[in-house]
Amino acid sequence: MTGLLLVVDSPGGGVTGGERLHDAIANFAAVKPVVVSMGDMGASAAYMLSVPAQHLVARPSTLTGSIGVIMQRADVSGLLSRWGVAMDAITSGKMKDQTDPTSALTPEGRAMLQGLVDDLFGQFVQMVANGRHMPVEKVRELADGRAYTGHQAIALNLVDELGDENVARRWLDNRLHVSSDYPVAALLPAHDQHWYENLFGRRRSAMLEWMIGTQAEFFLKERAASLWLDGPVAILQL
Template identity: 60%
Template sequence: MNNDAEKRIMLALQRRRLLRWRIGAVLSFIFAFGVLVLPTSIKHKSTISTPHIARITIDGIIGDNVSLQERAIYHAAKDESVTGLLVIVNSPGGAVTGGERLHNAIERFASKKPVAVSMGGLGASAAYMLSAPAQHIVAMPSTLTGSIGVILERYDFSPLLGRLGVSNGSIISGDMKNQTDPSVALSPGGRDMLQGIVHDLFDQFVTMVAQGRHMTVEKVKSLADGRPYTGRQALALGLVDELGTEKNARDWLKHRLNITSATYPVCDIAKKENARKFFGIPYKAVIGTFLGESAARRFEMASTIDTLDGPVAILSW
């Protein structure tokens, strides 16, 4: 093969590679636009009017913005066709405020109708907080739950900035105003202030668990050093009521409601019916296909982690 022919072949291959890269870049842009910009269609209410159990799923890291789930639970509480609530939990926890809002919504529902929780692999910290008001909590023997506690992360980058010749010259109105700023060294007074916030949030968490699980505050505090428990350990400690799966939680609800029908309907609420899509395919499925399921889960969690800018109740794992 002469040199001219080889050059033409190499040029054709380079053009083909360049075309592939350009197509990939365009598709990536369209995909990112679809994920980050295009709206998501949400179903807040049950789609049937006959008596049924409402089911809501709480999975992944819990952010501050839980309005979708919160509204769905409130709607279900007022819906006369909803006879009970089944909460599916698989979460390490998250924002204290998000957990508190869901706790309050479930507590309000439980004051009118029965609630059962089914925990998957995780039902810890803020996820346990929201589960506490339920009349019945089911966990797998291997579920990690509990982890009752609060953490407020506060990094100190001031030594590093000092070595770079950068100093913080902020003008503040009071000594505590900049104590959450990682570019400023934490003073003893600032540490005491932040510790006081954590203690107060912890006391609120303990009270929620004590009320929901019908325990004394002292009993809850003896279990609340932040450690997680397996489902089997949690059962022995009174933090959950039964070991099993979602079926056990459904069966408990049906027994509580005196339902004998094997086909009694369960309807999902707070469901994203038309999730953000890429050419009609849910973005999570696209990422999972090309990068694997673990990448898809990390991508989904990333958008939630951005909301965790304050105290959190989360199991670090």
């Protein structure tokens, strides 16, 4: 392989997954050219894994950036109390149950979880600073969690060029000094929907698609998938 054209179209995902992809792409980009072409979205963890590339291409309407980390914790203790259900946790330390939704979040627990998010956020900011060759302070100014359009992002040095996959391919061809007919091997991910069928059932899944249409069904699948993300995530919440 002489170079890599990475097509990104995602609102993000788990922090650790984004970190692993970031590091793999960074290792590849250290020896060979990498260009990223963003589709509808290249935000949060999807932006994290993109920044090691030497050239980032986004459409003017692409949603990108959204540099930040979120950890969500439900608290159902009040609801259980209303039902007359009491939960007792026997723990080895006072912080051990602070991610348990059946227990109330204490001020100390909130500070502990905030510390985790802050540390992960700092790592994210450093990745962007390294990949985009920007001062950490400048990245922090842009990293309040908001998304930017590709048109906005290019003015902020978050992406390098506006365009589609053809524009990204042209940059890579020029970098490699090859013609536009240079052979390209497409490496496509396998789409596994078994988890969704296991959750809703194959027949219900097909019926849902018939009742509400494929676009609405796709949206519900994406939202359901986000519920399976465990721990802190870097994901654009639309």
